Amino acid sequence: MDHTDYVRSGQVSPSNPNLILTGSYDATVRLFDARTGECEMVMGGSSAAAGTKITAPVEQVLIFPSGTVALSSAGPILRVWDFVAGGRCTRALSNHQKTITSLCFNSDASRLLTGGLDQMVKVYDVGSYKVMHTMRYPAPVLCLAVSPDETHIAAGMSDGTLSVRRRQPKASESSTNDIALSALKSGAFESFLGNLPSIGQGRVKSKEKSKPIGDVDEFRVERKRKKRLKEYDRLLKTFKYSAALDSVLRKQVPPTTTFSLIQELIHRDGLRTALAGRDDVLLEPILRLLLKYVSDPRFGEMVCDVAGVVIEMYTPVLGQSPLIDTLFSRLRKKVAAELRFQQDLVKVKGALDMLLATASLSSVV
Numbered sequence: 359m360d361h362t363d364y365v366r367s368g369q370v371s372p373s374n375p376n377l378i379l380t381g382s383y384d385a386t387v388r389l390f391d392a393r394t395g396e397c398e399m400v401m402g403g404s405s406a407a408a409g410t411k412i413t414a415p416v417e418q419v420l421i422f423p424s425g426t427v428a429l430s431s432a433g434p435i436l437r438v439w440d441f442v443a444g445g446r447c448t449r450a451l452s453n454h455q456k457t458i459t460s461l462c463f464n465s466d467a468s469r470l471l472t473g474g475l476d477q478m479v480k481v482y483d484v485g486s487y488k489v490m491h492t493m494r495y496p497a498p499v500l501c502l503a504v505s506p507d508e509t510h511i512a513a514g515m516s517d518g519t520l521s522v523r524r525r526q527p528k529a530s531e532s533s534t535n536d537i538a539l540s541a542l543k544s545g546a547f548e549s550f551l552g553n554l555p556s557i558g559q560g561r562v563k564s565k566e567k568s569k570p571i572g573d574v575d576e577f578r579v580e581r582k583r584k585k586r587l588k589e590y591d592r593l594l595k596t597f598k599y600s601a602a603l604d605s606v607l608r609k610q611v612p613p614t615t616t617f618s619l620i621q622e623l624i625h626r627d628g629l630r631t632a633l634a635g636r637d638d639v640l641l642e643p644i645l646r647l648l649l650k651y652v653s654d655p656r657f658g659e660m661v662c663d664v665a666g667v668v669i670e671m672y673t674p675v676l677g678q679s680p681l682i683d684t685l686f687s688r689l690r691k692k693v694a695a696e697l698r699f700q701q702d703l704v705k706v707k708g709a710l711d712m713l714l715a716t717a718s719l720s721s722v723v
Contacts, residue, residue: 360397361388367418373425381416387430387439401445402432412437420461420470422484429470431458436472438487453480453489460502460513473499473513495521590619599623599632607643616647617657620664629664633671638679644668645685652689653696665689 363384371377377398378390389399402412414433421428427448428439434456438449456475463470469490470482475498481491497515504511513521587595593602603623606616623629633644648665651657669686676683 361386363415366416369419369421371421371425372423377425379419379421379428381419381430381432383415385412385415385432387412387416387419387428389441389445399441399445401439401447402430402437414457417457417459418461420463423463423467429461431461431472433457434474434476436461449487451482451487454478456498459498459500462502462504464504464508465506471502471504471511473502475499475516479511479513493523590615594619594622597628599626599628600635603632604640604643607647613651613654613657617651617660620660624663629667630671633668638682641668641672641682642685645682645689649685649689649692652692653699658696662693665693 361380361382361384363382365380365382367381369379371379376392378392379387380390381387384403386403387401388397389401390396391398402416412430412432412435414435416430416432418431419428420430426440426442428441430437430439434452434454436451436453436458437447438451440446440448454472454474454476455478458472458474460473461470463484468484470484470487471479472482473479473495477495477498479493479495479499479502480489481493482488483490493511495513495515497517497519499513500516501514502512507527509525509527511523511525513523515521590602590605593599593605602619605611606619620629623632636644644664645668648661648668652661652665654661672682676686
């Protein structure tokens with residue numbers, strides 16, 4: 359019996375080139391024999407037993423090197439199938455949040471890597487099927503591959519990006535060093551790299567990092583990193599004015615940033631939207647900000663504008679929260695003290711003007 363929908367994935371058995379495993383959007387995994395052209399085994403499907411039923415389309419299949427066990431991904435579920443037991447599902451793992459789109463082994467099939475639309479790549483130990491490591495990517499992962507020396511992981515993503523991550527080999531992994539040593543003994547190492555000091559002679563190592571030198575005609579692709587926006591910039595971009603204002607009311611945010619955002623809200627006619635619908639807990643940091651900077655000459659004018667809007671919006675609810683009432687009272691007293699101070703400054707300025715005018719007249723006479 360053939361598949362009844364698109365065949366999404368297929369693989370030839372590593373141990374028997376006549377056996378072909380396929381996964382289809384008809385929610386089944388089938389094992390075909392190329393010698394007879396017949397389907398020898400059907401796994402999954404909506405009509406299968408309760409433990410082996412698959413309801414989602416099969417995205418990927420993968421056979422172990424032994425040829426007796428296979429893996430399939432359908433939706434966020436990873437299933438393990440035992441051919442020797444007649445295609446019985448021995449495990450079903452659900453560590454991804456969205457559809458698993460890619461499966462691959464490392465060089466000795468001791469680790470299994472899965473990539474999914476949840477932007478995650480997970481590394482399993484095939485002995486216990488426990489997740490040993492998780493990597494996050496900036497976009498949904500569509501395909502995945504590991505280099506033979508297990509130092510590079512390539513992932514293709516839905517936004518058109520090919521990501522290649524490099525892993526530093528451990529000290530115990532000496533295969534590369536063994537190859538280099540054999541090349542050194544044969545003399546090929548010197549002829550390949552050019553002038554090198556002979557064995558036994560010392561060489562002074564520079565502290566500067568050496569830059570890789572490629573071929574003259576080599577084309578190098580570089581991708582500029584996107585500048586990561588601050589939290590308040592992201593919230594402003596999505597018109598979440600109230601959340602943007604809350605994000606700059608924290609202690610570690612400098613006042614210049616806070617009042618710059620308030621100025622931006624005023625320009626967008628979004629200040630009332632940002633201040634509306636607040637209870638005493640959310641209104642408290644705003645009143646404390648006004649109290650702190652009402653006498654600051656850098657922000658005094660803007661503080662008065664914001665205070666006027668707050669008083670107009672929340673006057674009807676005064677008396678419901680003792681804390682808010684206290685803060686409003688302190689703000690009124692501080693504004694009154696600032697006004698008295700400004701009046702004193704005007705008097706002092708007038709007195710100084712008279713003294714300076716008298717001094718200038720006496721110097722003329």
